[in-house]
Amino acid sequence: MTEEFTQQEINGAVADPAELSLGDLEREERSSLRRVAGLSTELQDITEVEYRKLRLERVVLVGVWTEGSALESEASLAELARLAETAGSEVLEGLVQRRDKPDPATYIGSGKVIELGDIVRATGADTVICDGELSPSQLQQLEARLKVKVIDRTALILDIFAQHARSREGKSQVELAQLQYLLPRLRGWGETLSRQAGGRAGGGNGGVGLRGPGETKLETDRRRIRAKISKLRKEIKSMTTVRDTKRGQRVANEIPSVAIAGYTNAGKSSLLNVLTGAGVLVEDSLFATLDATTRRTETPDGNTYTLTDTVGFVRHLPHQLVEAFRSTLDEVADADLVVHVVDGADPxxxxxxxxxxxxxxxxxxxxxxxxxxxxxxxxxxxxASELALARLRHLLPGAVFVSAHTGAGMEELRERIAALIPRPNQQVDVLVPYARGELVARVHREGEVLTEEHTAAGTQLRAMVKADLAGVLESFAANGTSA
Structure with a gap:
């Protein structure tokens, strides 16, 4: 009896794969790939070049407050904490330094470096994350003084993107951004880099000034990374051609396009699911969506348009990512309307x-x-609270207030989208024979019928349609019909 109960319990704990949606499967995959603190197989004997693979486990955050209020600086550090947790780390402590500008040598100044070092040792942290982009020299100085790994906000965001990229294009875009970030930050380890002799140094006949190390290993790695960057750009460009072809087909068919843009974790994918039933991954984490998803849907009055879910933005989004994700972000520039989603519950x-x-x-x-x-x-x-919503109504006049979770305001959103996307703009007055009933159905589906009358010769229509449909109906103009 005990055995039977245990087996039933086991069977009940395993979900039927047929019942899982694509988003559920992706969520399970992400949750199964988490960093486990304390389990490290990193090599201790590091020679040649340090490729900065992130090992985020127990971290201390540090930021420089140069402008704005203290509340804004705390909010910025709180966002950095969410980014760190999304990357799989445990945040132990946070530190903010008030300065006119970051210290060019150590980012926070030598006094704060000593204080930060005490906090790192007291908490047992193995990583320090800075709320800004560090120069290579700042990175080197901080690691030399703190004796732990130091990364900046840009590296952290790139690490999250690397974890969440799923499509081939997304992975290539992230790898390109990582290599562009890594290139100026490659660091060598002493004389082990000078391994290739230059000129005739190997033979000893080069003479004074001609015997040297030649191309160092560091330079070799830089050259290889540049070659890889060039290769990735070509690959992404070829993928962009496919995206442009699909976009060109939609433009040729004059299907209006709407791009959903907004801050990360504002609920863009949830809106896409509610409006189109797309079933894409929805997760309460930063940068859950990296791959653009396009779905077709209709306005309440039956006009077809496309909705594209794009990658989320964040303050100080690394320029490497903007460059690498150019083809994806172009969906926003080429759209007929941008639906800018804002998180109403954000402080x-x-x-x-x-x-x-x-x-x-x-x-x-x-x-x-x-x-x-x-x-x-x-x-x-x-x-969100009523006070916060009242403040947002004042800050954002004309905005639509919705909840993708409860469905509140979604009908108003659909109507506002329908009113703002391009509509059929060519008027036709045609007499369509009854044998061509599919054309009448297409006018009803794609255009706006103004008047319709059934006569002995066929269906008399006056309607607003798009240019391609107007060309098809041209031969059925009311002054003379053709089969």
């Missing part, structure tokens, strides 16, 4: 809005195009 949503608009402006300037109109959508209203 400082105006930061989110400012960060997203900075990236959107950067995309527009790089492409030298006018960005599409923006519809601001405040999500998670079910988790």
């Amino acid at each position: 400082m949503p105006e930061w989110q809005v400012r960060a997203v608009r900075e990236v959107l402006n950067e995309i527009g300037e790089r492409r030298d195009v006018k960005m599409p109109p923006e519809l601001v959508v405040v999500n998670k209203v079910d988790a």
Whole structure:
């Protein structure tokens, strides 16, 4: 009896794979790949070049507060803590230094380095994460004084992207960004790098000034990384061609496109699921979505359009990522409408809005195009207080307030999208024979019927349609019909 109960318990604990959605499977895969503190197989004998693989376990955070209020500096450090936890680390302590600008040598100044070192030793931390991008010299100085691994905000975000990338294009984009970040930060380990003799040094006949180490191992690695970067750019460009072809087909068919953009974890994928039933991964973590997902849906009055879920933004998004994810972010610039999603439950949503608009402006300037109109959508209203929502209504006039979790406000959102996307703009007055009933159905499906009358010769239609359908109907103009 005990054996039978245990077997039933085991059977009940294992989910039927047929009942799991794609998002459920991906969530299970992510949860099964977590770092385990204390289990390390890293080689102790490091020779040649240190490739900075992150080992985030027990971390101390440090930031430099140069402008804004103390509340803003604390919010910035709290966001860094969420990023660190998303990467799989345990945050032990946080430290903020008030300065006019970061110290060029050690980022936080020599006095704070001593204080930080005491905290690291007291907490037993093995990693320090800085809330900013460190120069190679700052990185080297801090590690030399603290005796633990030091990484910056950029490296942390790149590590999260590397964990979450799933598609071939996404993985290539992340690898490109990592290599661009790594290239100026390669560091050598003493004389072991000078292994290739230059000129005739090997033969001893080079003479004074001509005998030297030649190309060092560090330079060799830099050259290899540059070659890899060039190869990745070519691969991403070829993948971009496929994306551009699909986008070109939608443009040729004059299907309006809507891009969902916004801060990371604002609920973009949840909105896509509610509006289209896409079933993409939804997870309460930063940068859960890296691969653009496009789905087709309809407005309440039956007009077809596409919705594209894009990668989330964050304050100080590394420029390497903006460059690497250029093909994905171009979906935003080429859209007919940008649905800008804001997390209504965030303590400082105006930061989110400012960060997203900075990236959107950067995309527009790089492409030298006018960005599409923006519809601001405040999500998670079910988790926000009335005071916070009143403040957001004042800060973001014209915004739509919704909850993808409860469905509140979704009908208004659908109607606002329908009103803002391009509509059929060519009027036709045609007499369609009854033998071509599929054309009448297409006008109803893709256009706006103004008048319809059934006559002995066929269906008399006056409607607003798109250019491609107007061309098909041209031969059925009311002044003369053709079969």
